[in-house]
Amino acid sequence: SFVAIDYTPEAIESALARTVMKREKLNFQVDNFDTMCFPKNYFDGIISIDTLYMPYDLEVTLHTLTDFLKPGGIFTASYMSFISDSKADRSELLAANTPLGKCLTSLSIPFEVQDFSCQTYNMMQRKYQLAEHFKSEFLNEGNEMLYTFIIAESLSQQDPYNPDTCPLSRYLYYFRKPE
Numbered sequence: 202s203f204v205a206i207d208y209t210p211e212a213i214e215s216a217l218a219r220t221v222m223k224r225e226k227l228n229f230q231v232d233n234f235d236t237m238c239f240p241k242n243y244f245d246g247i248i249s250i251d252t253l254y255m256p257y258d259l260e261v262t263l264h265t266l267t268d269f270l271k272p273g274g275i276f277t278a279s280y281m282s283f284i285s286d287s288k289a290d291r292s293e294l295l296a297a298n299t300p301l302g303k304c305l306t307s308l309s310i311p312f313e314v315q316d317f318s319c320q321t322y323n324m325m326q327r328k329y330q331l332a333e334h335f336k337s338e339f340l341n342e343g344n345e346m347l348y349t350f351i352i353a354e355s356l357s358q359q360d361p362y363n364p365d366t367c368p369l370s371r372y373l374y375y376f377r378k379p380e
Contacts, residue, residue, distance in 0.1 A: 249279070276375070279371065
């Protein structure tokens with residue numbers, strides 16, 4: 202069975218409504234990284250999708266998540282970093298230098314990564330283009346706030362992906378808990 206966690210009750214309510222026929226295999230609960238409590242060695246795997254930006258103490262959270270994994274259990278996390286100043290140190294975008302990479306290293310957790318920066322950059326450009334294309338529909342439906350949010354979290358640049366100038370990086374981090 203699967204346990205899905207979100208800190209917003211609305212997200213859990215929506216998930217419950219969409220999965221009525223799969224309820225025996227799925228468990229949803231409102232919780233957050235700073236308060237969740239599971240037994241040690243409880244999970245075969247943990248998947249974190251854009252959630253590790255929110256804990257108060259990322260290192261404590263990663264230690265706790267590792268404790269929740271069974272020996273041999275797999276942890277995966279998608280994580281994005283962004284620099285807003287084009288003159289900032291670009292090494293912050295490297296997998297080992299993101300806050301997640303630094304925490305995993307400080308906990309002596311060897312990890313592997315897969316780089317999804319190019320795909321993310323292209324998707325964020327496309328998201329901007331689509332939001333602009335459908336702007337009148339957003340406004341006619343009274344969804345100006347949604348339109349504004351999509352524009353704010355997307356990229357208006359038209360330049361092709363260039364790892365030397367791209368302001369973001371996105372990685373899938375992976376590790377297996379030792380047996």
